[in-house]
Amino acid sequence: AQTVTQSQPEMSVQEAETVTLSCTYDTSENNYYLFWYKQPPSRQMILVIRQEAYKQQNATENRFSVNFQKAAKSFSLKISDSQLGDTAMYFCAFMKPRGAGNMLTFGGGTRLMVKP
Amino acid sequence: EAQVTQNPRYLITVTGKKLTVTCSQNMNHEYMSWYRQDPGLGLRQIYYSMNVEVTDKGDVPEGYKVSRKEKRNFPLILESPSPNQTSLYFCASIPWGGTGELFFGEGSRLTVL
Numbered sequence: 001a002q003t004v005t006q007s008q009p010e011m012s013v014q015e016a017e018t019v020t021l022s023c024t025y026d027t028s029e030n031n032y033y034l035f036w037y038k039q040p041p042s043r044q045m046i047l048v049i050r051q052e053a054y055k056q057q058n059a060t061e062n063r064f065s066v067n068f069q070k071a072a073k074s075f076s077l078k079i080s081d082s083q084l085g086d087t088a089m090y091f092c093a094f095m096k097p098r099g100a101g102n103m104l105t106f107g108g109g110t111r112l113m114v115k116p
Numbered sequence: 117e118a119q120v121t122q123n124p125r126y127l128i129t130v131t132g133k134k135l136t137v138t139c140s141q142n143m144n145h146e147y148m149s150w151y152r153q154d155p156g157l158g159l160r161q162i163y164y165s166m167n168v169e170v171t172d173k174g175d176v177p178e179g180y181k182v183s184r185k186e187k188r189n190f191p192l193i194l195e196s197p198s199p200n201q202t203s204l205y206f207c208a209s210i211p212w213g214g215t216g217e218l219f220f221g222e223g224s225r226l227t228v229l
Contacts, residue, residue, distance in 0.1 A: 035218065044220075091159065102175070104149065109156075
């Protein structure tokens, strides 16, 4: 079974600054996907970024980028030029593409507050 | 439009009154799953289904039932709700094999008094 750990329950950052959210995971799988999801007060789960484990290149989406360290089983999210609208709960998630059992495992979440 | 639809979005009920939260997807996905979200605990899996008539327990199945009679529907049943089932519930639908896509419902906020 997979486990996902987010060691920072809460974080804050000043508007326009950079913040990094940590995520580590444990798995015996070789092929898998990693995700960061944002959950604003609307509660909707919004995909921020996705990383395929077989790709060495770190994924980027505008102001969001990841530092994927497969050997260390680490998957941190960097938010550059933080904006007030980035205030939300962020979840790291692991997904295996096939096989029995739980395909999708979430971390406990990090609540990010962006301050003006 | 590809989507996962959950109903109801909000529900306040009383202890012991049976309720069903529906989940429907229009993408012909094999895998569907229910999660509950609680502060500090992230999203925990309740039940999942790998295909029609194939369901299995997740990490926190106690007090819940599911069924998968059709591929598109995966209802979550609380036969006798209790206050500790007050939570935010999400249904997820995942295509089988290597696409890396996830689809979530919009969440159902359930309060059991």
